[in-house]
Amino acid sequence: MPALNLTLNLSQHDDLYDQLVRMHEGLSDAESLRLWSRLALILINHIGDRQVTEEAIAAARPL
Template sequence: MSALKTATNLTGHDDIYEGLVRLHEGLSVEQSLRRWAKLVLILANHIGDRTVVEEAIDMALLSAMLPDECRTILDWQQTD
């Protein structure tokens, strides 16, 4: 069973979204990248469960890909 919750698990989505947008106001892309990274590190530490973080990384990785690419990645991970 997956450790990562993927069903809706929050309220106040618009507030959170706005907060995430505001996080980057007035920043260059480079500064913005750094701020994203900080946020991820803070959240990862809060989650405190490496499996959840790794599953989240996999989900982010796969969600940006076409089905064929996903399969290639998964095959590659299995043979690695």
């Protein structure tokens, strides 16, 4: 079973960050939250591993 990878594993990450920011342009706060939720569910489905997803949730949640 794969483990959650928290080390940098992405090329051109600054460009991707900019794209994530731009995808919210013109959206209300509620629309932006729905967009984040849809994106998260799409990526969770792609990962397809509940344990890895739960590790990511725990890692993302502030202490």
